[in-house]
Amino acid sequence: MQIIKLQTSPYDANAYLVDRHTLVDAGMDAHAIISQLEKIIQRGELETIILTHCHYDHSGGAAQVAEAFGAKIAIHRDDAPLLNNPRGSASELFGERAPSIIPDILLSGGETFGELEVIHTPGHTPGGICLYSARAKVLFSGDTVFPDGSFGRTDLAGGNTQQLIESIKKLTLLDVSIMYPGHEDIVREDANEQIKLSLMMASQYS
Ligand SMILES: [Zn+2]
Ligand SMILES: [Zn+2]
Secondary structure (H helix, E strand, O other): OOEEEEOOOOOOOOEEEEOOOEEEOOOOOHHHHHHHHHOOOOOOOOOEEEOOOOOHHHHOOHHHHHHHHOOEEEEEOOOHHHHHOOOOOOHHHHOOOOOOOOOOEEEOOOOEEOOEEEEEOOOOOOOOEEEEEOOOOEEEEEOOEOOOOOEOOOOOOOOOHHHHHHHHHHHHOOOOOEEEEOOOOOEOOOHHHHHHHHHHHHHHHO
């Protein structure tokens, strides 16, 4: 699996190009993402933009990137309604209008894109997802789990700490070596241990 981390600004979410055909999150600066992608892929190569959740820092650039490359946008069905809402998408925190995306694909969990499987991990938002490759032992953890025992906040619209703990528990059952979080740095080894630490920290916090 070929994974390229695109450059985004410090307040923006991470965006990852997977095997040239899938973009995991789009960040909020469409121009920056498009200009980097143009150096790597042709129009038509990018098939799907999978949003790990509805928040503006992950979804704000998605519509323009989809348009530029002829890609489809996928998001979990429980987060889709929040995309059109300044509070639900947290765009108001960034002083921006809601992304107003009409998704092409509504996910429920269990779908696959190439070797990535969709895992529904509610808690940070109702329709948050992670993407997992069992073969590569790779997890895209969105804003559910971050490095060093951190985890997604649950005080925004639709957040739920108990659900988040259950979701992190689900992730501890996977075999993960490398973790690509929605913010901060890539965890390049022993990601299982980091996820367990996040579960411990989140359980104490509740
Ligand atoms: Zn985020
Ligand atoms: Zn978020």
